[in-house]
Amino acid sequence: MRIVIVGDGKIGSALAEQLSREGHEITIVDRSGAPLQRTVEDLDILSIEGNGATYATQLEAGVDEAELVIAVTAQDELNLLCCLVAKKIGAKHTIARVRNPEYAGELSLISDDLGLSLSVNPELICATEMARTLRIPSAIKTDTFFGGKVELLKFQLPADSPLAGRTLMELPGITRAKVLICAVERGEQEIHIPSGSFRLQAGDRISFVASYAGAQQFFRQMKLAAGRVRSAMLIGGGRIAYYLAKQLVEAGLDVKIIESDPARCEELSVLLPKAEILCGDGTNEAFLRKCGIETTGAVAALTGIDEENVLIGMYIRKTWPKVKVITKVNRTSFQSIIDSMDLGSVFNPRNSASNLICRYVRAMQNSGSSSQIETLYKLVGGKAEALEFRVSEGSKLCGIPLQELKLRENLLIGCIGRGGQIIIPSGQDTIEPGDSVIVVTCSMGLGKLEDILARGPGHE
Structure with missing residues (x-):
């Protein structure tokens, strides 16, 4: 996908890095040549020095042939003008960073007139993520899926925890809470998408999927703080x-x-x-x-x-x-x-905003598939991802027991949402049309649910 990024600050450079890594054709525009040079040296992208809101600079950057223009300069008004000009020139989609809280009401009124596909407020996104962690204070980080019905929580395993030294298959004998441990960080470099034989160690940073009630029950049984601050x-x-x-x-x-x-x-x-x-x-x-x-x-x-x-x-x-x-x-x-x-x-506000924009890009890229990305979170400094897919009729994964699906390595199906039901899946469970499915993986760039397959469903 051809993407033009206007503004080579913290968010602009982070987006250029993430999106170029996913195989997109990136052009970045900035008034100053110094940050552009640093970004271009690190990444295989094009750069244009100039005012990204002007017609001439946008044409030079190829906005007329771009699927997406992302304006993330330090000035809200300039970002909105960039998107307005880009839409007039021919860009299919536009995203603007708008930070001033005074503009929140106006944006809902004029987004269509500006041709704005999405507005992003990094500080608001980051504050919302912070507020979520205060609901369960033992969690280092909390993300939500299925419209807030399911939590992805991370915590550090204390030395005196009953889980220390135990394998995941022993978990049901330790806690009755319905949780699924889906990622484990160990030390500075190791990340594991664990199987049942994986043995936990004190100090591990553990990510698990559960409902809010399930997470509270789990932390209480682990003798960790579970009540709201x-x-x-x-x-x-x-x-x-x-x-x-x-x-x-x-x-x-x-x-x-x-x-x-x-x-x-x-x-x-x-x-x-x-x-x-x-x-x-x-x-x-x-x-x-x-x-x-x-x-x-x-x-x-x-x-x-x-x-x-x-x-x-x-x-x-x-x-x-x-x-x-x-x-x-x-x-x-x-x-x-x-x-x-x-x-x-x-x-990090930069990461909060870039994750949201990357989710939008991934959804754009696969808009015609039988499963749509609803939510995407970067985990472990971008080394892993947690994605929520919405399954439509026609997906070739439907109706097949999970134990018969040949999945990629380092990938796990963490949860299935079906109507109002939250399913922590076993090998006998199936994916059905209308389901929402959470996938945790070390494979970057998944765009549709079918991408989880290594060799296709069924036995070899």
């Missing part, structure tokens, strides 16, 4: 803090925001009248204690400086280990080091 302290008062606080207040949580800029504190007090706004230094231990950090259920480090967030996250985890910690990190150049630190749940 009731209060939260957000350190830093930027866009993510605003979006997160808004969602948490609406969910009934007591929310405090610590922000060092008095003017921003005034803004937040107007925008969030039900939250408590505290003006001060969120990196000062005495001030944090004065604000009541010892009694809060969760702390989110959301300043604009990664180093501050990392230090805050490490400090909270060491000083108050029972407090749920969320750490925002924008840069990914030292991802392996970040992953090795005890920072609680780590979030």
Whole structure:
């Protein structure tokens, strides 16, 4: 697929990397030649230096023949103009990054007039993901499928866990909760899509699929915190803090925001009248204690400086280990080091946005197939994926017991949704038209459900 990306910032470069890796023909446009040169050196893509909103630059970039134009510059208005011009020139689909919350209402009114296929707000997406983790605080990360009916949760296995040293086939004898362990991260490099004989170790980062009730039951039986967090302290008062606080207040949580800029504190007090706004230094231990950090259920480090967030996250985890910690990190150049630190749940707005856009691209690419991608999440720093497919009539997988399907290596069917029923599948279960199916795999680029097959269904 021919794709033009306007804006070579954090999200633009991440999209160029992910989409080129999936085999798409990428052209990236930016006003500055320096970031373009760095991106082009690392990837096999074309680059155009210029204003991506102008007719001449878009023609030079081949927008008239592009299936998709993605505008992710730092300016919302420029992104919208890029998409408007691109649609007029002939681009089939357009996506714009729009971050300003003041535009949320207007976009729903004028998206069709702009020819806009999708608008993406990285900070809102990231805040929503953060809010989900507070529903089950023992989870490092929580993603949802089937319209929120099924959770994909990740947690770190404690040394004293009854699961440590046990194989997955022993799991039913340890817990009655209906869960399916679908991925295990071990150390910095290993990732496993496990079979029943796989033996868990203390320190493993385990991803499993369950309903919300099933996940709560599982964590309770593992003697881990399963109840919702009731209060939260957000350190830093930027866009993510605003979006997160808004969602948490609406969910009934007591929310405090610590922000060092008095003017921003005034803004937040107007925008969030039900939250408590505290003006001060969120990196000062005495001030944090004065604000009541010892009694809060969760702390989110959301300043604009990664180093501050990392230090805050490490400090909270060491000083108050029972407090749920969320750490925002924008840069990914030292991802392996970040992953090795005890920072609680780590979030990157860039990854949140690029994952959503990649899902849209994958769905576009396979719009005529018998199974559509509904949801896509990147796991383990992009080394694995969890996808939700909607099965239509005509899929050659329908009606065949799962144990008879010849699946790709390192791939697992994690859950089947059928009507209101959630099925944690066994080998005797089948896929039927109308089902929603969750697939977890180390194979990148799956576009339709039939791609899970190695040699086709049935016996050899």
